[in-house]
Amino acid sequence: MNTDPGQKAAVRLDRVTKTYKLYKSPRDRLKEALLPGDKVYHQPFDALNQVNIEIMPATTVGIIGRNGSGKSTLLQCICGIISPTSGEVEVNGRIAALLELGAGFNPEFSGRDNLYINAAILGLSRDQVDQRIDQILAFADIGDYIDQPVRSYSSGMYVRLAFAIAIHVDPEILIVDEALAVGDIHFQARCFDKFHQFREQGITVIFVTHDLNMVTRYCDHAYLLSHGRLVTEGNPRRVVADYRKLETGYEVLPTDGAAEEAAHVFDLNPYEVRYGNNKAAITGGGIYDQDDIAVQVLHSGDSYRISLQVKFEQPITDPVFAFTIKDVRGTDIAGTNTHFCDIQSGEFSAGEEVEIHFNQRVNLNAGDYLLSFGCVSLAGGELEIFDRRHDYISFQIISDKATVGIVDLGSKISITRDGKATF
Numbered sequence: 001m002n003t004d005p006g007q008k009a010a011v012r013l014d015r016v017t018k019t020y021k022l023y024k025s026p027r028d029r030l031k032e033a034l035l036p037g038d039k040v041y042h043q044p045f046d047a048l049n050q051v052n053i054e055i056m057p058a059t060t061v062g063i064i065g066r067n068g069s070g071k072s073t074l075l076q077c078i079c080g081i082i083s084p085t086s087g088e089v090e091v092n093g094r095i096a097a098l099l100e101l102g103a104g105f106n107p108e109f110s111g112r113d114n115l116y117i118n119a120a121i122l123g124l125s126r127d128q129v130d131q132r133i134d135q136i137l138a139f140a141d142i143g144d145y146i147d148q149p150v151r152s153y154s155s156g157m158y159v160r161l162a163f164a165i166a167i168h169v170d171p172e173i174l175i176v177d178e179a180l181a182v183g184d185i186h187f188q189a190r191c192f193d194k195f196h197q198f199r200e201q202g203i204t205v206i207f208v209t210h211d212l213n214m215v216t217r218y219c220d221h222a223y224l225l226s227h228g229r230l231v232t233e234g235n236p237r238r239v240v241a242d243y244r245k246l247e248t249g250y251e252v253l254p255t256d257g258a259a260e261e262a263a264h265v266f267d268l269n270p271y272e273v274r275y276g277n278n279k280a281a282i283t284g285g286g287i288y289d290q291d292d293i294a295v296q297v298l299h300s301g302d303s304y305r306i307s308l309q310v311k312f313e314q315p316i317t318d319p320v321f322a323f324t325i326k327d328v329r330g331t332d333i334a335g336t337n338t339h340f341c342d343i344q345s346g347e348f349s350a351g352e353e354v355e356i357h358f359n360q361r362v363n364l365n366a367g368d369y370l371l372s373f374g375c376v377s378l379a380g381g382e383l384e385i386f387d388r389r390h391d392y393i394s395f396q397i398i399s400d401k402a403t404v405g406i407v408d409l410g411s412k413i414s415i416t417r418d419g420k421a422t423f
Contacts, residue, residue, distance in 0.1 A: 016048055016074075057202055060199060108149055195218060282392075309353065320374075326370045
């Protein structure tokens with residue numbers, strides 16, 4: 001990542017490994033501590049395994065991965081909360097970290113008291129806090145609750161106050177672990193405005209998140225962890241693409257940067273609604289990108305193939321194949337079928353299997369959606385349902401730009417002044 005060999009990294013991890021000892025019971029822990037001999041009562045577990053990372057100043061970096069991949073352990077090593085079992089961690093700059101919601105807050109103290117205590121822990125004197133308290137309170141925006149015990153706070157109020165304190169202690173490196181997921185959309189917008197200001201000021205921002213839109217939209221660089229190992233890094237969009245391979249069952253190996261594909265399994269919805277007369281059965285389906293890779297995380301504006309497989313139990317003429325996309329509230333967003341497209345699908349015999357492919361650009365905005373499939377007959381104007389699978393799988397749309405509503409219309413903007421186009 002370092003394009004300037006003379007520039008010093010803000011954070012550098014060199015072959016960092018963090019190994020924990022896992023015991024089946026407290027008794028085994030005690031035996032290993034007290035009994036002499038070479039017998040081992042624990043199983044080693046590598047939360048991190050030979051991780052190499054170099055994060056340059058003035059960059060916004062996202063760290064992603066499944067639960068248990070080692071993300072939080074990595075941040076704790078960077079912050080010095082835990083020490084690596086082996087390897088080196090180098091940090092150049094003052095760190096402000098949000099690793100746990102309201103960490104260090106005393107629930108019986110007021111928000112104001114906790115503000116002064118936490119700011120002191122982060123290195124500010126009382127006079128310095130007095131100079132910044134108006135800014136901190138304005139950013140936290142919790143009103144009169146600032147003088148109430150924090151045990152009365154909602155989780156959103158906790159994180160707003162903690163984040164407001166952290167960003168006003170003049171950090172050179174800001175580390176955030178999922179804290180922004182709690183704030184509302186207005187608070188998140190203010191946070192990312194602050195991130196842009198930090199970048200201009202040369203401050204490094206490192207955050208862990210499951211929100212892939214945050215990574216593609218705001219990050220300069222991204223890292224993907226899996227089972228404690230760094231499997232890929234680089235352009236956020238490419239790293240997110242590797243993450244979606246992991247999510248759909250492909251294994252991304254850290255050997256030479258290449259992705260080795262294992263047999264995939266779509267993450268099916270266990271609560272799908274299925275019904276029909278069983279003359280034909282939808283045996284499978286899903287979404288595939290332009291490289292024929294199964295995906296459940298899609299990038300807005302890219303082209304994909306929605307496919308379903310059908311097996312016929314009886315001879316059927318001109319069945320209608322369909323898909324529908326709904327949002328999480330159950331509203332139909334988009335969909336089509338072979339009947340709407342004036343396609344006569346033909347005759348199929350008992351035992352025959354067929355694949356149907358719908359190829360199109362997906363212009364949905366960022367969000368979570370559900371995909372349904374259907375196979376029916378409209379012979380003689382009568383609807384006969386062979387098989388319908390409502391909410392068969394879920395999928396997520398990510399986007400690297402902000403838009404409003406459900407669909408990105410792909411607007412091209414021009415501005416004309418005095419008869420001349422200026423943009």
